[in-house]
C-alpha cells in the first residue's frame with residue numbers, strides 16, 4: 623500500500639502533523655500546492671491536511687478538483703485549528719467544508735497553535751477584528767471557536783500533540799486490512 627500525505631500549512635502546525643504522520647506510516651509527504659496530480663494519482667492512500675482559517679479547511683479544493691479520478695482510492699482529510707475539539711463544532715466544520723461528493727470522506731481534527739506575532743499583517747488584523755467583535759457578544763451565546771479566540775488572546779500557544787493522530791492512523795490501518 624503506497625500512501626502520500628499532502629498538506630497546506632501557513633504557520634507550521636498542519637505541516638508538523640503531516641510530518642509526524644509520514645514518520646508513523648512511512649508514507650511520502652508533500653505540500654499540496656507543489657504536488658503534481660500525475661504523481662499523486664499513483665498512490666493508494668491520499669491524506670490531505672489543511673489549516674483551518676475562518677472556518678475553512680485550506681486546499682480541500684485539491685480533492686474537489688480531482689475527485690472523479692481519485693474516488694476509488696482511500697481518501698482521508700485532517701485539519702488543524704486553534705479551537706479545542708468539540709463534537710458538535712467539528713460536525714458543523716465538516717458539513718461546511720466536505721460538501722457534495724466529498725461528504726463521505728473521513729475527516730479528523732488536530733489542535734494546532736496560535737501565535738499572532740507570526741501571522742501576516744492581514745491575518746493578524748483579521749484575528750484582532752474577530753476578537754473585538756466576539757468580545758462584544760454575550761459570553762453565554764459564544765460558539766466554541768469564538769470562546770477559543772478570546773481565550774487565546776495575544777499569547778502564544780502550541781497545542782500540537784501526536785495523540786491527535788491516533789484515529790487517523792487507525793483509519794489508515796483499516797484500509798490495509800480491507
Ligand SMILES: Cc1cc2nc3c(=O)[nH]c(=O)nc-3n(C[C@H](O)[C@H](O)[C@H](O)COP(=O)(O)O)c2cc1C
Pocket residue numbers: 630631632633634635636637672673674675676677678702703704705733734735736737741745746748749767
Ligand atoms: C486568519 C485566521 C483565521 C483562523 N480561523 C480559525 C477558525 O475559524 N477556527 C479555528 O479553530 N482556528 C482558526 N485559526 C487558527 C488556526 O487554525 C491555527 O493557528 C492553526 O494551527 C493553523 O494551522 P497552520 O499552523 O498549519 O497554519 C485561524 C487563524 C488565522 C491566522
